[in-house]
Amino acid sequence: MEKELYNEFMKNLEKKLNERDQKIKSKEELIKDIKDFEELLPELEQVIRELETKYDETKTEEIKKELNSYLKEREVYFDTIQTFRNNLTSLNESLEQEEKLISDLYKRREIEFDLKSFEQVSPFEPVVNVRNQNGEITRIPNGSENAYQMRLADFEEINDMIVAEFVDYEMYDVEEEESKDVEVASAFEIEKAKEKSELEEKRKELLKNLTEIEQEKGKKRTLEYTYRNEKRRVSIPKRLAGKYNYLLSQLKSVEKALEEYLPTVKFEQELYETMTEEQKKSYIANLMLQMEARAQTTLNKTYVQGKYIPTEYKKVYEDLIHLLKRDPKYLKSYSYPIDWPSVSTMTVEERKNYFEDLMNKYIEAGKENGIALEYENNTYILKENDIVAFKICYEEYQKSLKELQEQEDFKINLDEEFLSNLSEEELKAYYVNAMESITKKKCIDKMSYTVGGVTYTFDKKYQSLFIDIASRYDRLTNKNKKFEILKGKIKPLNINKIKDQIKKHAVKIMLGVATIAALGAAYVNNKNNKEALEEQKIESVTNNLAKGLMSKINIPEEAVTTEFNQELKEMLTETREEIQHLKKEEPSINWSNISDFTVGQENGLSNVLLGDEEKAVKLKYPNDEYRIVTRTYEMPNNEVRKVNMESEEAMSLINEIESLGGALKSVDAVARSGEEDYAINRIPTATFTINDQLNPTEMGRGR
């Protein structure tokens, strides 16, 4: 039987060698596939890492969902790579086996030639009879029996080996051929399988086939793999290993197809419109990555800008590339753009009104060439370009309505009538209290906001409510602050003209900046705080700055002696004049009516401060004269309230505080000799605390 098999094999040797070439080719393809997958993994890892960070920061369900889908995808990648590696191992084993068999066949041929050469004897040579490898009697030269016998033993040894290898190989190869047929058929079947039921049927069949192989008898080989998150270890006949691996990879493909039944990577225009620029970029990149990944599991793919993409996604993929490059023709234009930066600062009420107003504007615009839109049980006539924006506005409007409802549920009273009855200080306290109460609510999806230097952390679902309160608080606290409202912004017609002028006047501009710096930032930015340094001081400051400027902007020496000096001279004159002018405008402080007091005696500081109104704002201690700029009171509820004595309402506020039981705790005062420093840095010279032990605290001296 062995000989028959052997003869059969020899007959088909050429055919077998061709098949071997095919196998080598398959092996190369398999190595390339593995490499491709492995190259794709770092990109996937990158996306996962980014999503993980994003999720840690935002804790949103959407990101969690996206992250999970990527994690699953990564798992499929790992499994696919593992399956490919298993297939490669089987293929390698098979090729090695073949290689050894072929090499052994050549060795046997060599030995056969050797043995034949023994038989070539001259007619005059003494000979002996021996049995050859086929059991036939032949004649060899006398004395070479031993050598012949040794070669014959070699032959038998290699022959046994070949027969064993041949049996193994031949059987294995038959199975492999069968599985190849299955491979092609199955791949197409999965592609064609559009119905869930077909996929389920296929899955059942594959599971059945795998179980059958596991139960087959024969020389066993152990195989380890992961299936549905569990490691499996099976013993299967060695000859069926390739088929088993293949069926396994098919099963995983089918399960993946089932998992994402009717999978489509879809570009959600409406969702896209609601995103920030950063989100838009990452959304597009994610979609593109998903499409690129899908190309690994489909037969119909196209090459688009250096990447393989499933043919069906070619058009969308190309559009996404344009969007990513911000190609203007792909960016929709609405009749009225949504001003998202402004929306982000609006209160819920304002937001509701804004989107309601915008929807009406779109409806108004639709009166000309509008088309009908059936949306949320209503018909709207809109311009085609405005449909997406209208839907966004509608959703935002509904969201604001819902949030308003939630606010009522949360019981933070933001009723304008109620709020109008509160004083400014009470309002501030009310808002701070409200913000704090939001931070005390259960927090799952954390987010933070900094308001007035305090960072509040709360659940994202209270974001709108928080911003509503915070923006009210911000407006209130900024009411007396110096800020300017930007009323418009336009692009200049001639940038070069502006640049030329700036270059021409660079020295003047820089001297201007230096003057502001020397006089104190408040000098120019706040007209109510006009004060000046002494002329000499300014002169030396500007002179020093001028020297610095010369080296900094590298002005030629010639220019320094003529134009530059002239300009500098003018600047200094102007500065001097302005300082003089400011000095004239400075309100003079009346230093009469100063209260004298001595530490530890009856007419101590507390008596002075709590006495006569006029006297209570100025005092002498011990060798200098002070005017009080702030009084600090402690209320019965331990709240600390400060009264700015420079304000016109100071006295009425003091009366109100004292009638509510507020106790004076300390005063901030500016010494007559410290007025200049105070004008620049707004730091009082000293704080006097009201108690028996007077503790003047030096604060502003020398600053």
Next chain:
Amino acid sequence: MNHELYDILTLDEKNYTIASIIVENNYEYFLLIEINEDEEINPNEIKIMKRPLENNFDQKKLYPVEDEKEFQKVSKLLEHAMLDDIKEVK
């Protein structure tokens, strides 16, 4: 609202052009120079204003720089930025 170099901003009924912009500690600082309708600058009227980049409740608010140290630091950076930019003018 994004601001770019030489954009013309209207503040308190006056127009200013942005001579330089720097970003420092989550604030955007602007060196502003008054400019008229013919796009002619007035180098005597300058402002240095800032606006917070994060959690900014009102994008339209620009704040003065009141802290002296902060002013000294940013004014130098703004000057450098301005000089760097005009160096390119032939």
